[in-house]
Amino acid sequence: MKPIIFTFPEYENITNLLITKLGFEKGDVEFGSYPGGESHVRILSDVKDKEVYLVCSMDKINSVIMGLIFFAETVREFGAKKVHLIAPYLGYMRQDKRFNEGEAITSNIFAKMLSQYINSLITIDPHLHRHKSLDEIYRIPSKVLHAADPVADWIKNNINNSLLVGPDEESGQWVSDIATRAGAPFIVLSKIRRGDRDVEVSVPEVNKYRDHTPVLVDDIISTARTMIETVKHLNKAGLKKTVCIGIHAAFVDNAYQDLQDSVVEKIVTCNTIPHKSNEIDISGILSDAVKGQPHQELTK
Ligand code: R5P
Numbered sequence: 001m002k003p004i005i006f007t008f009p010e011y012e013n014i015t016n017l018l019i020t021k022l023g024f025e026k027g028d029v030e031f032g033s034y035p036g037g038e039s040h041v042r043i044l045s046d047v048k049d050k051e052v053y054l055v056c057s058m059d060k061i062n063s064v065i066m067g068l069i070f071f072a073e074t075v076r077e078f079g080a081k082k083v084h085l086i087a088p089y090l091g092y093m094r095q096d097k098r099f100n101e102g103e104a105i106t107s108n109i110f111a112k113m114l115s116q117y118i119n120s121l122i123t124i125d126p127h128l129h130r131h132k133s134l135d136e137i138y139r140i141p142s143k144v145l146h147a148a149d150p151v152a153d154w155i156k157n158n159i160n161n162s163l164l165v166g167p168d169e170e171s172g173q174w175v176s177d178i179a180t181r182a183g184a185p186f187i188v189l190s191k192i193r194r195g196d197r198d199v200e201v202s203v204p205e206v207n208k209y210r211d212h213t214p215v216l217v218d219d220i221i222s223t224a225r226t227m228i229e230t231v232k233h234l235n236k237a238g239l240k241k242t243v244c245i246g247i248h249a250a251f252v253d254n255a256y257q258d259l260q261d262s263v264v265e266k267i268v269t270c271n272t273i274p275h276k277s278n279e280i281d282i283s284g285i286l287s288d289a290v291k292g293q294p295h296q297e298l299t300k
Contacts, residue, residue: 003051008064014271015055017283022290031067039066048079058091059250059273072117082119088272089248093127111137122289124272124282125219125247129170145285147247147270152181154280155215159243163212167230175217197225206237214242221246224255228262241265249275
């Protein structure tokens, strides 16, 4: 029996790309809410004896988490074999320690909770920093994919003579990987974050890269403070205008406009979170993973 794939309305585009590539059945579901704000879910497709996939990125996780849980429990009640979550962007990964006394380590609590409701998880470049693997916090099989190939391809096809720039030590892992694939040099900066919107960045010697186009790469652009501070320094150092690439376009409040105003060449993101800057399609790596990783394997 064909697997069936459902989505929240926000992630319709990436889901349609996946359906075209995978040939799965498209599921029909209504996600809504009652006037008091409580979530309402209605499954309109037959799920009996089917492997069920749900696409849900987690840029607005607090507003969809109840719908996600109600969905997973209900399709199981209706006879679904297993429920697999495709979360192109996995939320609640950045609070991976108690930065201040008394704080909740939300990455751990969220993972423990989600593990109760779904059978497996596929995601792209989650913020693995202090946690080295999702297995440290998730109790279900998970598959982590990397956007390095599509990002490197985009750079090769669109930028001449690029210099890849990682804004902080945490970004070093994927920036060096993407640089190798794109055949470009790279530098990694140092960052001190003093608060949500208070970031300081230091830039190494960049004189020899004056003829290069700096390509700043980070996993998430949220408030964009990290990128804005970095761009300021790169501009001050007299480099060409920067191309900013974020894997996950979280962009809170005016972050996108603020980053544009910091005088950049272009802002480009992957379509893990829908945004007008999406230029790098990751549906291919997602569908390959779903194809190459049959549900049986994901849930053994
Ligand atoms: C943090 O370590 C991440 O890799 C990003 O650098 C960070 O989350 C970006 O956040 P913001 O856009 O708020 O500076």
